[in-house]
Amino acid sequence: MKKIVLLSLIACVLVAGGCKKALDINPTRLVSEKNYWKTLEDARAGIMGVYGLTRSALADNNGHWIYGDVRMGNFDSPIRMDLKAVIKNDLKASYPVVEALSNWRRFYAIINAANIFLERIPEVKANDARYTDNNMVVDIAQVKFLRAFAYFYMVRIWGDVPFITSSRDGSFDNVGKTSKDAILEFVQSEMLAAAVDLPYNFSSGDIQQPGNYYGESSGRWQGNLVRKLSAYAVLAHVAAWQGKYADVVTYSSNVINDYTRAGMSYISTDNLTNPNGFFYDKNNNQLFAFGFVWGHQEGSFTGNIESLTLAAPVVNKNTPDIFVPKDSILSIFKETNDARFNIDTTGTTHSFDRYFTNFLGKYPVFSKIKVILGGERDPTFRLFSSALVFTRLEDITLLRAEAYTVLGENSRAIDDLNIIRQRRYNVDQMGLPNPDLWIRYSEPLHGSLIEAIFKERQKEFMGEGMRWYDRIRYEKIKQTNAPFLQLINNGGIYWPISREVLAQNPLLTQNSYWK
Numbered sequence: 001m002k003k004i005v006l007l008s009l010i011a012c013v014l015v016a017g018g019c020k021k022a023l024d025i026n027p028t029r030l031v032s033e034k035n036y037w038k039t040l041e042d043a044r045a046g047i048m049g050v051y052g053l054t055r056s057a058l059a060d061n062n063g064h065w066i067y068g069d070v071r072m073g074n075f076d077s078p079i080r081m082d083l084k085a086v087i088k089n090d091l092k093a094s095y096p097v098v099e100a101l102s103n104w105r106r107f108y109a110i111i112n113a114a115n116i117f118l119e120r121i122p123e124v125k126a127n128d129a130r131y132t133d134n135n136m137v138v139d140i141a142q143v144k145f146l147r148a149f150a151y152f153y154m155v156r157i158w159g160d161v162p163f164i165t166s167s168r169d170g171s172f173d174n175v176g177k178t179s180k181d182a183i184l185e186f187v188q189s190e191m192l193a194a195a196v197d198l199p200y201n202f203s204s205g206d207i208q209q210p211g212n213y214y215g216e217s218s219g220r221w222q223g224n225l226v227r228k229l230s231a232y233a234v235l236a237h238v239a240a241w242q243g244k245y246a247d248v249v250t251y252s253s254n255v256i257n258d259y260t261r262a263g264m265s266y267i268s269t270d271n272l273t274n275p276n277g278f279f280y281d282k283n284n285n286q287l288f289a290f291g292f293v294w295g296h297q298e299g300s301f302t303g304n305i306e307s308l309t310l311a312a313p314v315v316n317k318n319t320p321d322i323f324v325p326k327d328s329i330l331s332i333f334k335e336t337n338d339a340r341f342n343i344d345t346t347g348t349t350h351s352f353d354r355y356f357t358n359f360l361g362k363y364p365v366f367s368k369i370k371v372i373l374g375g376e377r378d379p380t381f382r383l384f385s386s387a388l389v390f391t392r393l394e395d396i397t398l399l400r401a402e403a404y405t406v407l408g409e410n411s412r413a414i415d416d417l418n419i420i421r422q423r424r425y426n427v428d429q430m431g432l433p434n435p436d437l438w439i440r441y442s443e444p445l446h447g448s449l450i451e452a453i454f455k456e457r458q459k460e461f462m463g464e465g466m467r468w469y470d471r472i473r474y475e476k477i478k479q480t481n482a483p484f485l486q487l488i489n490n491g492g493i494y495w496p497i498s499r500e501v502l503a504q505n506p507l508l509t510q511n512s513y514w515k
Contacts, residue, residue, distance in 0.1 A: 037120040040130045044214050046117045047139050050146050051224075053113050055290035057106040057150070058388055059303035061097050067157060067495075068465030070308075074332070074458070075322040078363060083322060089487075091496050092514055103498035104158060107150045114147035115167040138209050141197035142226045145234075148190035152238055155180045155187075156469060159494040159511060176507040187238055195231035195254075200262040201284070202227070223282030223289055223387070229255045229262050230288040233391045236399050240473060248403035255287070255396045266393055269339045269424055272368070273354040279369050279386040287396070289389040299373070304384040305463050309366040314357055315382045323363045324462075329356060332458060337439075339426045340368075340459060355462070368463050389464060394420055398457050405450045406477060417441050417453055420460065450477060 036042055058064040069075055070086050077083035082095035091098060118140060124131050147165075154161045163178035163186070199206035202213040202221040208228075213221060232254040239247035259265070263284050271277040282291035292298040301307060311320040324332075333341045333355075341355040357367040371386035372378060397416050404413035418440050425439045446452040454474045458467065472493055475484045487493055496514035509515075 037123040038127045039124065040128050040135075040214070043121060043124045043128075043131055043135070043139060046113075046121070047143060050110060050113045050117060050143055051290070053106070053110045054146055054150065055388065057110055058153075058290065059300075060106055061100050062303060062305075062308055063101050064388055064465045065305050065308060065463070066097070066101060068468050069305075069463060070322060071468045072471070073467045074324050074328055074462060075366075076325055077322050078319050080321050089492070099498060099500075102496050103501055104154055104161065105501070107154050108162075108164070110150040111147055111164060112167055114143045114150075115165060117143045118147075119167055134209065135213075137197050138199065138202075138213075141194040144190045145194040145198075145226050145231055148187040148194070149234060151183050152187045152234070152241075155183055156241060157495050158497060159491060162508075174505040174507045177509075181242075184238060184242055188235065191231050191235045191238065194226070195228055195235065198226060198228040198231055200228050200258070204263075222284045223286040223291060226288065227262065229258060229264070230391075233287050233396050236396055237391065240399055240403065241469070243476065245403040245406045249400060249407070252396045252400035252403065255393070256400065259393055264393055266397075266419070266423055269354065273340070273370075275370050275372065278392075279389065280371050281385070282387060285392060286387055286389050287392045289387045289392075291387045292385040294371075294373075294385040299383045299385040301382055301384070304371075304386050304388070305369050306371065306384040306386060307382070309463065310370060310372075310382070310384075311363065311365050312358075313379060314365055314367050314370060315372065315379050317382060320363055320365055322366075324356070324366055326359070326364060329359070329364060332455070335425065337425045338459070339424055366463055394423075394460055395457075395466070398453060398460070401453050402450070402457075402473070402477075405453060410449055413449055413453065414441050417449075417456060420456055424456075424460070450474075 037046070066083070066086055070077075070083055072087065072089050075087070077087060082093070082097045085091070085093035085095060085098055091102065121136060121139065125133075125136050151161070151163075159180045160177040161180070161183065162175040163183055164175060197208065199209035201218060202209055202225055203211070203216060203218040213225075232251045236248050236251040236255070239245070239251060264287070265285060267278050267285055274280075278285060281293055281295070282289070292300060292304060306315075308321045309323070311317045329341065330343065333343075336342050336344050339354070353367060355366065355368045357365040369386050371384055373381050373383055373385075397419050401413040401416035404410070404416065421441060422439050441449070441452055443449065447455075454470060457470050461467070461470075471484075472488065475481050475488065479485065491511055491513040494511050494513065497508060497510055502508055502510060
């Protein structure tokens with residue numbers, strides 16, 4: 001327990017503390033003391049530390065949602081000037097949050113912790129007979145995946161970044177940038193190798209991880225750890241970002257063909273938006289996620305989407321930090337049978353408070369995700385514990401539909417799109433004949449196939465940190481939006497590098513768009 005607490009303290013130092021070098025690695029030397037890396041417990045503390053640093057990096061300053069949902073996205077901000085700057089892509093504006101999100105230090109904390117783990121874990125194997133070959137194999141696979149994931153996440157934000165795969169005992173010279181393309185090739189290789197070694201589930205009798213993982217049953221690990229299908233799911237995203245759509249089909253098919261074997265399922269609209277549903281705690285359907293588990297005292301006032309989106313009457317806050325304007329809601333949710341939100345021909349809303357609360361008020365409250373006080377809907381509190389979900393089965397299904405469309409296999413793309421549509425559209429209450437015709441994709445009703453797929457993604461994953469990256473892929477496919485294509489070609493889709501980082505490392509230059 002003391003060592004787990006130590007790892008938590010190290011995480012705090014790495015995320016919040018000052019640094020002398022551009023990558024701020026030195027504090028992690030605390031975990032390389034000679035009395036460490038000796039026991040099974042050391043191994044568990046080490047791997048949980050890498051997971052903890054990853055969660056902290058994504059949640060810090062609500063970065064995952066500001067990067068993915070706020071930047072040039074569906075949301076507006078009533079009063080926060082820093083968020084207004086991000087919405088307008090004014091990323092050199094002088095605000096503490098914008099500057100903090102321009103700094104990649106917290107991601108290199110993940111990478112260094114992973115490098116130390118990979119270098120030192122053989123010592124545990126040599127010193128503690130309880131630490132089996134299999135335990136080390138699945139631990140190494142997870143840590144390599146998390147290191148690769150950190151690089152993938154950074155490449156999407158900054159493009160070319162420094163590339164480091166050894167800890168050098170915590171003492172570093174300055175390092176220049178490596179090409180994003182070369183880094184993504186490394187990411188793909190590492191994730192593929194991890195997918196081979198990872199089980200479908202932990203502590204579940206999987207041949208690749210027999211017995212109870214670190215002595216705990218499956219309930220402890222469900223939704224908490226990287227699994228085989230987690231790796232393939234993120235690989236599908238990596239390939240889509242590279243424009244390698246044949247690979248997207250391969251990796252996404254691995255997930256879709258085997259999800260029942262992993263104990264997963266598609267989720268209903270009620271489950272998606274219920275305070276005690278999909279985003280509550282941790283569960284197997286969170287394909288790759290980081291939980292804020294209420295039972296582990298992980299509730300927080302920030303670092304969850306709710307801290308940005310919720311306001312009265314859902315919680316005791318007068319105005320949300322971000323909201324979706326009414327005209328945007330009506331332009332996005334046009335279908336009168338959409339169970340997430342719809343307005344019928346008489347102007348009556350049928351949202352059931354699923355996606356939006358207080359629609360007729362000044363600021364509609366985005367309430368799709370609302371895990372308050374461990375699932376209790378108590379508006380007098382603002383203590384949240386929703387999981388940060390990077391990907392889920394619905395995401396991978398629509399990603400494969402996108403890939404099939406680009407590859408010209410439209411009938412297969414339509415089949416995947418309809419898998420999602422049949423779970424999100426309800427025509428029974430409308431008394432319409434031939435209800436299936438109203439659910440299934442139709443070009444006259446829903447527009448071109450690629451537009452329908454991305455429109456479905458826009459609705460399905462609103463508030464999950466995907467919109468910005470979806471928009472970039474969409475514009476690359478369509479090639480019709482000249483200003484946005486110019487932004488892509490000029491590097492304007494990346495963030496500027498923090499002034500602090502540039503001052504510390506003379507080998508780095510500012511991203512060209514922001515010079």
